[in-house]
Amino acid sequence: MAEVASTLRGGWLTTGPRVTEFEKEFARAVNGKYAVAVNSCTAALHLAVEAIGLREGHAVLIPTMTFAATAEIVLYKKAVPVLVDCDPVTGNMDLADAERKIEKLKQKSLPFLHGRDLKVVGMIPVHVGGYMLDVDKVKQFARKHGLWIIEDAAHAFPSAWRPSPTSPWRYCGDNTSSVTCFSFYANKTITTGEGGMAVTNDKAIADKIRLMSLHGLSHDAWERYSGGGWDYRIVQPGYKYNMTDIAAAIGLRQLDRAEEMRKQREAVAEYFLSALADVREIELPAEHENRLHSWHLFPIRLNLHQLQIDRNEFINELKDNKVGTSVHWRPLHKHPLYMERLGWRDDHFPSATKLWSEIISLPIFSSMTLEEMTHVVETVKSVCSRFAVSKTAAASNS
Numbered sequence: 001m002a003e004v005a006s007t008l009r010g011g012w013l014t015t016g017p018r019v020t021e022f023e024k025e026f027a028r029a030v031n032g033k034y035a036v037a038v039n040s041c042t043a044a045l046h047l048a049v050e051a052i053g054l055r056e057g058h059a060v061l062i063p064t065m066t067f068a069a070t071a072e073i074v075l076y077k078k079a080v081p082v083l084v085d086c087d088p089v090t091g092n093m094d095l096a097d098a099e100r101k102i103e104k105l106k107q108k109s110l111p112f113l114h115g116r117d118l119k120v121v122g123m124i125p126v127h128v129g130g131y132m133l134d135v136d137k138v139k140q141f142a143r144k145h146g147l148w149i150i151e152d153a154a155h156a157f158p159s160a161w162r163p164s165p166t167s168p169w170r171y172c173g174d175n176t177s178s179v180t181c182f183s184f185y186a187n188k189t190i191t192t193g194e195g196g197m198a199v200t201n202d203k204a205i206a207d208k209i210r211l212m213s214l215h216g217l218s219h220d221a222w223e224r225y226s227g228g229g230w231d232y233r234i235v236q237p238g239y240k241y242n243m244t245d246i247a248a249a250i251g252l253r254q255l256d257r258a259e260e261m262r263k264q265r266e267a268v269a270e271y272f273l274s275a276l277a278d279v280r281e282i283e284l285p286a287e288h289e290n291r292l293h294s295w296h297l298f299p300i301r302l303n304l305h306q307l308q309i310d311r312n313e314f315i316n317e318l319k320d321n322k323v324g325t326s327v328h329w330r331p332l333h334k335h336p337l338y339m340e341r342l343g344w345r346d347d348h349f350p351s352a353t354k355l356w357s358e359i360i361s362l363p364i365f366s367s368m369t370l371e372e373m374t375h376v377v378e379t380v381k382s383v384c385s386r387f388a389v390s391k392t393a394a395a396s397n398s
């Protein structure tokens, strides 16, 4: 790739001018004020909770339907992730359940409290698959309970939201929370191999994140290189989370193509939505006129009462026919760490527990060919028709 070759020829491989340019361009793309590039979304989330002051004795609302990173960064700070159930269709955080979990926290009736007092200070919603939550509703909820919001936007670039069809689009990162954290991992909508970005409108938070991303040094290596001199001061015990110029060079090129690639994913999604619309054994992902979807994922839900096989068997049938899929995700409350250490159980999360048994993410990527899309659709239809229960049995199962 020409951009990487030119970065290599430039001789500055680690954090340098390309990173600065990538940060500026990314902030511009989402209409945020400050962007700090790091080496993963996990790093961005970790630095965000650190910058906002999370500490022991605090609790944070985290959706159970998410990846490990969203909650583990809360544990890094010795605070407690209070898991929240999800919307049964989108998989996004269910604010009604968040309300219930706050109430239970106050009544000290959550399993892991053992009489301890925890102060709920924030929430980290995830825009699952790139389908954004209603930002106004999340903000209203946070205001009511005095919480900060950090968004896990690992899937949400470029994704946008608007309160009504006549309002302008607002991109995820356009002051949609205190800090919005993006991922550029290999399978994401734009990639730098591994990488992440923290976007905020708060200069003090941006400065703290930048400081901690490189060993807590008072100014980074590039500033020293570009005239700031050889000296530096360690002011905090920071981390080695900086992005390299090589990664940023890839990111800049990907950023140029972000909307083009989003449209390609959207075209794949539209093809699936129309070709699978009449298949009664499955439900298709949500769409909304007030969402601009990144289509990082295309999760279908199985109508299990219409099928003779379960989700895992369905996945195996697809795999036998060369359709690779995955599941987003085994909810956190079904992992040993959260079951055994915090005592969460299935009945605390009825929607996520049910959704988990139904979901399959079909393959979706921007360079998908018509032949590949057709193969996915035909294979899903064929598995459905081979394993469909009869209409009378389905009616009695439901």
Ligand SMILES: Cc1ncc(COP(=O)(O)O)c(C=O)c1O
Residues within 6 Å of the ligand: 039, 040, 041, 042, 043, 066, 067, 069, 070, 126, 152, 154, 155, 182, 183, 184, 185, 195, 196
């Ligand atoms: C919802 C969510 N949050 C955070 C992450 C972590 O991203 P990264 O691999 O860039 O640290 C992922 C990774 O897939 C994710 O899906």
